[in-house]
Amino acid sequence: MGSITAGIYSKYPEYCKLPKGDSSSETTIAELETIFGRFGIPVEVFVRDVLERRLQCLGFVLYGDQNGFVKCTEGELKYHLNLKFRDFSSQTGYEFHQYDKHCAQFECLCRNYDSEIYSFGKRLGEEFNENLLRTAFVDRSDVESADSNEELASTGSKLAVTYIKAYLRHAYPGLPEEGISTITEHLMSDQVLSYVASNLGVPDLIKAENWPFSEEVIANSFKAVIGALAESQNVSRAELFVQDLVLTQLIGRDLFELWDIVNPVGLIQSIFNKQGRGELEPRLLWEAGSDTVVSSYMVGFYENKKLIGKGFGESVPIAEEMAARDALRNVFGLKLNRPALPFGKEGRNLNLDLTKLNASMAQISSSPQQQLN
Amino acid sequence: MPSRVTPSSYLRNVLQNGVGRYVCQLQRVTLSFCKSTNPSRGARDFIENHLLEFTRNNPGVVIYLDPKRHHSPKLCVEYLNGRTETMSIDRYPAEDICQWLDHFRTRSGVQINRLRKNWHTDTPSIQGTWTPATNRPTSWNVTEFPCQEISRRLPDKETATERILSAAKALREGSPTNAAIGKETEL
Numbered sequence: 023m024g025s026i027t028a029g030i031y032s033k034y035p036e037y038c039k040l041p042k043g044d045s046s047s048e049t050t051i052a053e054l055e056t057i058f059g060r061f062g063i064p065v066e067v068f069v070r071d072v073l074e075r076r077l078q079c080l081g082f083v084l085y086g087d088q089n090g091f092v093k094c095t096e097g098e099l100k101y102h103l104n105l106k107f108r109d110f111s112s113q114t115g116y117e118f119h120q121y122d123k124h125c126a127q128f129e130c131l132c133r134n135y136d137s138e139i140y141s142f143g144k145r146l147g148e149e150f151n152e153n154l155l156r157t158a159f160v161d162r163s164d165v166e167s168a169d170s171n172e173e174l175a176s177t178g179s180k181l182a183v184t185y186i187k188a189y190l191r192h193a194y195p196g197l198p199e200e201g202i203s204t205i206t207e208h209l210m211s212d213q214v215l216s217y218v219a220s221n222l223g224v225p226d227l228i229k230a231e232n233w234p235f236s237e238e239v240i241a242n243s244f245k246a247v248i249g250a251l252a253e254s255q256n257v258s259r260a261e262l263f264v265q266d267l268v269l270t271q272l273i274g275r276d277l278f279e280l281w282d283i284v285n286p287v288g289l290i291q292s293i294f295n296k297q298g299r300g301e302l303e304p305r306l307l308w309e310a311g312s313d314t315v316v317s318s319y320m321v322g323f324y325e326n327k328k329l330i331g332k333g334f335g336e337s338v339p340i341a342e343e344m345a346a347r348d349a350l351r352n353v354f355g356l357k358l359n360r361p362a363l364p365f366g367k368e369g370r371n372l373n374l375d376l377t378k379l380n381a382s383m384a385q386i387s388s389s390p391q392q393q394l395n
Numbered sequence: 396m397p398s399r400v401t402p403s404s405y406l407r408n409v410l411q412n413g414v415g416r417y418v419c420q421l422q423r424v425t426l427s428f429c430k431s432t433n434p435s436r437g438a439r440d441f442i443e444n445h446l447l448e449f450t451r452n453n454p455g456v457v458i459y460l461d462p463k464r465h466h467s468p469k470l471c472v473e474y475l476n477g478r479t480e481t482m483s484i485d486r487y488p489a490e491d492i493c494q495w496l497d498h499f500r501t502r503s504g505v506q507i508n509r510l511r512k513n514w515h516t517d518t519p520s521i522q523g524t525w526t527p528a529t530n531r532p533t534s535w536n537v538t539e540f541p542c543q544e545i546s547r548r549l550p551d552k553e554t555a556t557e558r559i560l561s562a563a564k565a566l567r568e569g570s571p572t573n574a575a576i577g578k579e580t581e582l
Contacts, residue, residue: 145455266415
């Protein structure tokens with residue numbers, strides 16, 4: 023069963039259902055003509071897939087040429103409908119009451135893709151090559167477009183991963199490679215990238231098959247934007263883009279939350295063994311309320327009577343683990359009172375060495391498996 | 396309405412905006428107006444005299460003009476976080492529309508709520524959770540209380556008495572030192 027909706031600009035759209043079983047192009051064109059008779063010849067006509075095939079086979083394009091209106095393609099239609107009126111587009115007509123409710127939003131529906139593309143770059147303060155930027159928003163699931171953003175996405179992804187790692191190595195020289203990789207993976211995950219992209223207006227411009235777009239599609243498109251920027255301008259410009267918009271997501275995050283160390287007590291011990299330092303000795307520093315529900319123990323790790331780290335918890339084993347984590351923080355240079363990451367002005371001239379690596383877990387500890395398992 | 400039941404929120408920033416670079420959060424504006432009626436006069440004036448300047452200064456904001464016959468004019472703004480705000484500009488002069496547009500441009504797009512506090516931090520405590528052992532030297536484990544040494548007052552600087560005594564000592568030993576005079580003038 024087909025349907026026609028007209029009057030995308032007006033407050034009261036026309037909607038007519040085509041008779042079941044008879045949705046041939048003659049019927050459709052006849053219905054359209056009654057609508058055009060009431061409202062005049064439209065500037066644009068949006069056609070959805072099933073209808074499009076039917077109309078094309080019987081020369082709807084010709085009909086459009088005769089009457090002087092432009093037929094929108096499926097992709098453009100999707101773009102228009104994806105923006106605000108998704109429910110309405112998926113079940114045309116059946117959501118009429120809902121449509122009426124959102125009339126105010128509906129009036130804001132019609133968009134100009136060219137202007138949106140132009141201002142996307144301007145908003146971010148970057149000069150994009152327009153064709154590259156357009157390609158960056160085309161997902162491979164979009165059947166309308168010839169090319170997709172896969173290549174740009176892989177370029178952007180590689181660039182971003184290299185830069186994020188180099189930046190983190192610069193900021194945390196004591197953090198093992200495993201930690202650097204884990205944090206990079208977190209930042210490059212679909213979840214984080216799609217969150218960033220959604221707050222920069224990327225989903226509005228994406229051309230892809232299904233709405234709502236999956237996190238993967240949005241993240242992929244964002245990676246492609248990074249790739250497009252690198253190709254439009256240069257790599258260092260794209261790197262600053264990554265620094266400003268992706269790396270800032272680390273603000274306020276505890277890195278030990280992102281990089282979960284399973285056995286901190288074993289790890290700190292094995293690091294000290296490898297370095298040939300003295301035996302670590304956990305000692306109970308304080309205890310309070312031991313027989314109550316609010317018991318608190320504080321444990322400290324000592325090496326040759328020197329305090330390495332301390333932590334507290336509601337039981338001695340938990341406190342010991344927390345103390346080990348604190349000691350690891352001190353060893354890796356992740357103290358809670360460490361200086362903030364260099365962003366903004368400070369982050370502009372970092373002179374990062376992209377080839378330098380931090381020590382890996384195997385290099386600093388005698389038994390890295392303890393942590394990895 | 397008592398403040399307890401009105402919706403409230405904490406002060407927040409969208410996407411750490413401004414830490415790396417500032418991204419104007421206003422994404423698009425739709426200005427609908429009538430070409431002929433009086434209530435839209437200010438809107439028409441705005442479009443003729445101020446709109447181009449606004450677009451030149453803010454290339455990141457897409458502006459749509461939507462002429463609608465015999466409708467009252469209104470401003471529909473959309474932010475990058477997906478929120479939309481609509482405002483009637485019925486019978487507004489062009490200057491007012493300029494100011495309102497500037498208001499929308501400089502906003503973060505987060506819904507305006509009663510703020511619980513005028514400041515917010517994700518890490519409210521630098522020293523961490525308080526425990527009975529916070530800032531407690533472990534030597535107290537083996538100290539017998541009451542302890543004269545620990546109970547001693549620890550002045551952060553020299554007291555007046557001590558200063559006079561040291562000045563008197565210096566006088567007794569010879570001429571007053573420069574240091575002592577310097578301290579006097581500080582008082």
